[in-house]
Amino acid sequence: MNKLYFNVKGKHLYLKSLSRGLCMVMLVPFFATAQKKPGSKKTKDQVEIAGITRGQLSNIYGEPLFGVSILNKATNLTALSDKKGNYSLMADSGTVLMFSLKGYLTQETKATGRALNLVFTETEKPQASVYRLYDDQKKTTSILSSESIYTRDLTSSPVTAINNALSGRISGLNTLQTTGIPGLDGAGISLRGQNPTVLINGVPRDLSSIDPEEIESVTVLKDALATAMLGQRGSGGAILIRTRKGEVGKQKISFTAQTGLQTPIRLPKPLDAFNYATLYNEALANDGKPPVYTAADLEAYRTGSDPVGHPNVDWYKEILKSNAPFTRYNLNTSGGGNNARYFVAVDYLDQGGLLKTADKNVYNTNADFKRYIVRTNIDVDLTKNLLLNLNLFGRIENGNSPGGSLISGSANLGVNRILNALAATANNAYPMLNPDGSLGGNKDFQNNIYGLSTQSGYTLSYTRDMSADISLKRTLDDVLKGLWLKAMASFNTNLSEVTPRGKTFAVYQAQNGPSGLTYQRFGTDGTIAAGSSTNTAQYKNFYSELSAGFDRTFKDHHINILANASSQNISIYSDLPLSYNTLAGTVSYDYKGKYLAEAAMSYSGLNRYRDDKRYGFFPAAGLGWNIAKEDFMKGTSAWLNTLKLRASYGRTGNANIGYFVYNQYFADGPGYYFGAGSGTFVYSAAEQQLANPNATWEKADKLNLGLDGGLFNNKLSFSVEYYNNKYFDLMQTRGRNTAIIGNSYPLENIGISRYKGIDATASYRNNLNNFNYFVSGNITSNNKIVEYQDEVFRPYDWMKRTGQRTDQIFGYIADGFYKDAADIAASPKTEGYNPVPGDIKYKDLNNDGVINQFDQKALKNNRPMIYYGLSFGFEYKGFDFSALLQGAANRSIYVSGSTQWEFQDDGKGQAYAQHLDRWTPATAATATYPRLSIGSNPNNQASSSFWLQSGNYMRLKNMEVGYTLPQRLVSKIKLASVRVFANGMNLFTLSANKQIDPETFGNGYPAQRIVNAGVNIKL
Structure with missing residues (x-):
């Protein structure tokens, strides 16, 4: 008997047996409408018709999945799930079914003759394609060096800047967060040691402060083949940010509300007044000076018996709050049909500052930040072959900061001024408030920190951004199959203003007299100034692009051709526009997906170079071999999906030119009076820095070798890459210049550096029934060496900069502390200084008996820096969990300044916990800090290895726990899903240095630990 198979797509039935076709067509309505008989009981696992497998498909949030492709691997029949996630497919018991949907992990399971309901988990990477500069590419045939992360990873981190959500998630990408100032806490980013070009929806621009929920993906492009088409902006690699689009289907509405608390990761640890005064007297004695604090003074500080005359103010505790709020709301909706799709999102973020405020003020003096975002992405099929895309983006940022008229230029200067004062002011300098409530102070301290924070006025900052992208794409299959044409235009503008509204305040020194306390005033109490707005930044960017492509398969041969012409005009303030013009193209070819080749190039120009030196050619090429597709590998096909070798080499450029440096400029110089009496004042003309008419772009020759693998239906995947990049024609000033010409030498294309290392990633995703789990890791080594630098003459090799790492620090090699006078007498003499016991002793590298500049050498080793990330998580019956560990090794940091050294600021500065471990004759054997002065x-305090400390760390960067309510509950209130979650950022840090945060240290605004909770509701 012939078996009957059919495939259900929508309402259409594809019959495989003509003899029984009519019967099966008659049964279809029965399949769809069969009802239980009154009083009958039927279990959920019963199936009405033998040989048919049916069920419902959903994601981990209980949302039905539409468009899942179900393949019967025995018969090649397929079906698609409907809008409710339901499907039905002819399949005998024991037949293997494969379920796949873009963005979700493919699952294979056997039909059992019962209902087959599956829960899908999102994949780490889409299986079908990878993103590149101007289009997509099949993942199986791509030989580019690229890596992507997606919405779910980004939204698990409570961040204001998307940069912070990338930490530890992508190999080759290193982040460094140096400040926690609200609204400006975005981490700096380097890609294989370079500054990458950022493109939003294909347009070069930097908008890192955007809503994570509006982002579909973030992709990094690392090698020359991937970035050659950027021309003079390709050397640093690229970061592509794609925002979400609407999809065909019913309208989806998602609302997320979340709120949390921010707390400083680590703050400096100043000494209390008693310890401060004790060490101060000791430092004076070390310097041969008499003490200033008597025994009675020390006792008063110890007991706190005289808070006016002997104050003990913990300034960090009095000025900074223990935590600050973090709140964000997001509402987005998407949907559409075959003719039009849309995605619309609005987002509100409120990030509070750590500064305490005064109740009596009617205005805010905290360092707060608020952000409002609106995005609309619309796709419209004007005709069958013509697609219109319109992206609109608007952003408003409002910042607030203490201080006003005393500070100019930026609102953040007020915050930094307070933090500098916190770091430099001793706990016994003055009382914060006098008994009468006035601000404490004296002639040495006339800027009470509490006054700076709450009584110096405030500054408002405003930033407004708007962008509009429009494109038309015409497929030309009616002319030539696989051919398409696209035109795009984009405009965005930015305006930033600062409005200072400051005031002065007086401080008062309380003194005990015969009639009681009297007060001496310093300064003047003023009133809030009206202030006027100052334009601090103005930016306009117009970008246009025309591209054409051809993508076609001819039997076993596949070819993809892309040509692109782009022009970008950037205006900043009153500068002449910066204009990039680029012609670019790429051709890729593969044979049976087995042998791969691609070539890319660009001819790129910039108007900041001399007319005859504006354009350059940037080529790149690559080859690949998917060994898994070879005939001799057929025996491994059951478990080996991909084993691909790839290699690329090419040249890229970097426009690091300055402002029309090929022209010689003259400006007003010193003036003189001519004539009798007051005369006439006439300015002279002064020559500016020497011009460089031969200035050109910096260049990079890049080699990239890669191995990619996918095993067990791509549940296990890995990628290992070796890169070797030579950067040359770097803009530098000659070391062997001379002042005899009476002018400064220009920057010239003379430097050479080499960056090389290894990137590696691996991930495993699988499921055991309803338990879905994953683990993913990445690691990068990056060695960055100066190969040539025009140096001044240096007599010893250890002094030379060439051959050292690019971020090298030079100084003396510390050799312990001087023990006593005999040790000093037996040691080399320090030029210009007479050491005493407890001072740092340095090595005499040239053995001439003198410590001077000839004994300074490279302090950091030349081993590669290593940074890494490890993420893992699971989903089970509505529960989900994920965590990310991120860190760095072989990293060094140089510590100095007011939070590291004692009694700075002409002896009026603070002292800290590390100073308790100073050298004294009694502690000489255990001291970790030199004698005090x-x-x-x-x-x-000379530059030396003593102040170079380990910057190695491992941080629990992110963790999230969530629970999605059962569908049977939320459906009763007409909702698609409800998920509650809690997440955190910078939760825990292991580092070699316990005193400081390994990324944000010194006297800056501390980085924040954020603990956050929220709810996501979908309709």
């Missing part, structure tokens, strides 16, 4: 010490 007042103010600057030219020997102990």
Whole structure:
């Protein structure tokens, strides 16, 4: 008997047996409408017709999945799930069915003759394609060096800047967060040691402060083949940010509300007044000076018996709050039909600052940040072959900061001024408030920190951004199959203003007299100034692009051709426009997906170069071999999906030119009076820095070798890459210049550096029934060496900069502390300084008996820096969990300044916990800090290895726990899903240095630990 198979797509039945076709067609309505008989009981696992498998498909949030492709691997029949996630397919018991949907992990399971309901988890990477500059490419045939992360990873981190959500998630990408100032806490990013070009929806621009929920993906492009088409902006690699689009289907509405608390990761640890005064007297004695604090003073500080005359103010505790709020709301909707799709999102973020405020003020003096975002992405099929895309983006950022008229230029200067004062002011400097409520102070301290924070006025900052992208894409299959044409235009503008509204305040020194307390005033109490807005930044960007492509398969041969012409005009303030013009193209070819080749190029120009030196040619090429597709590998096909070798080499450029440096400029110089009496004042003309008419772009020759693998239906995947990049024609000033010409030498294309290392990633995703789990890791080594630098003459090799890492620091090699006078006498003499016991001793590298500049060498080793990330998580019956560990190794940091050194600021500065471990004759064997002194010490504070400390760390960067309510509950209130979650950022840090945060240290605004909770509701 012939078996009957059919495939259900929508309402259409594809019959495989003509003899029984009519019977099966008659049964279809029965399949769709069969009802239980009154009083009958039927289990959920019963199936009405033998040989048919049916069920419902959903994601981990309980949402039905539409468009899942179900393949019967025995018969090649397929079906698609409907809008409710339901499907039905002819399949005998024991037949293997494969379920796949873009963005979700493919699952294979056997039909059992019962209902087959599956829960899908999102994949780490889409299986079908990878993103590149101007289009997509099949993942199986791509030989580019690229890596992507997607919405779910980005939204699990409570961040204001998307940069912070990338930490530890992509190999080759390193982040460094140096400040926690609200609204400006975005981490700096380097890609294989370089500054990448950022493109939003294909347009070069930097908008890192955007809503994570509006982002579909973030992709990094690393090698020359991937970035050659950027021309003079390709050397640093590229970061592509694609925003979400609407999809065919019913309208989806998602609302997320979340709120949390921010707390400083680590703050400096100043000494209390008693310890401060004790160490101060000791430092004076070390300097041969008499003490300033008596025994009675020390006792008063110890007991706190005289808070006016002997204050003990913990300034960090009095000025900074223990935590600050973090709140964000997001509402987005998407949907559409075959003719039009849409995605619309609005987002509100409120990030509070750590500064305490005063109730009596009617205005805000905290360092707060608020952001409002609106995005609309619309796709419209004007005709069958013509697609219109319109993206609109608007952003408003409002910042607030203490201080006003005393500070100019930027609102953040007020915050930094307070933090500098916190780091430099001793706990016994003055009382915060006098008994009468006035601000404490004296002639040495006339800027009370509490006054700076709450009584110096405030500054408002405003930033407005708007962008509009429009494109038309015409497929030309009616002319030539696989041919398409696209035109795009984009405009965005930015305006930033600062409005200072400051005031002055007086401080008062309380003094005990015969009639009680009297007060001496310093300064003047003023009123809030009206202030006027100052334009601090203005930016306009117009970008246009025309591209054409051809994508076609001819039997076993596949070819993809892309040509692109782009022009970008950038205006900043009153500068002449910066204009990039580029012609670019790429051709890729593969034979049976087995042998791969691609070539890319660009001819790119910039108007900041001389007319005859504006354009350059940037080529790149690559080859690949998917070994898994070879005939001799057929025996491995059951478990080996991909084993691909790839290699690329090419040249890229970097426009690091400055402002029309090929022209010689003259400006007003010193003036003189001519004539009798007051005369006439006439300015002279002064020559500016020498011009460089031969200035050109910096260049990079890049080699990239890669191995990619996919095993067990791509549940296990890995990628390992070796890169070797030579950067040359780097803009540098000659070391062997001379002042005899009476002018400064220009920057010239003379430097050479080499960056090389290894990127590696691996991930595993699988499921055991309803338990879905994953683990993913990445690691990068990056070695960055100066191969040539025009140096001044240096007599010893250890002094030379060439051959050292690009971020090298030079100084003395510390060799412990001087023990006593005999040790000093037996040691080399320090030029210009007479050391005493407890001072840092340095090595005499040239053995001439003198410590001077000829004994300074490279302090950091030349081993590669290593940074890494490890993420893992699971989903089970509505529960989900994910975590990310991120860190760095072989990293060094140089510590200095007011939070590291004692009694700075002419001896009026603070002292800290590390100073308790100072050298004294009694602690000589265990001391970790040199003997104390007042103010600057030219020997102990000289650049040396003593102040170079380990910057290695591992941080629990992100963790999230969520629970999605059962569908049977939320459906009763007409909702698609409800998920509650809690997440955190910078939760825990292991580092070699316990005193400081390994990324944000010194006297800056501390990085924040954020603990956050929220709810996501979908309709």
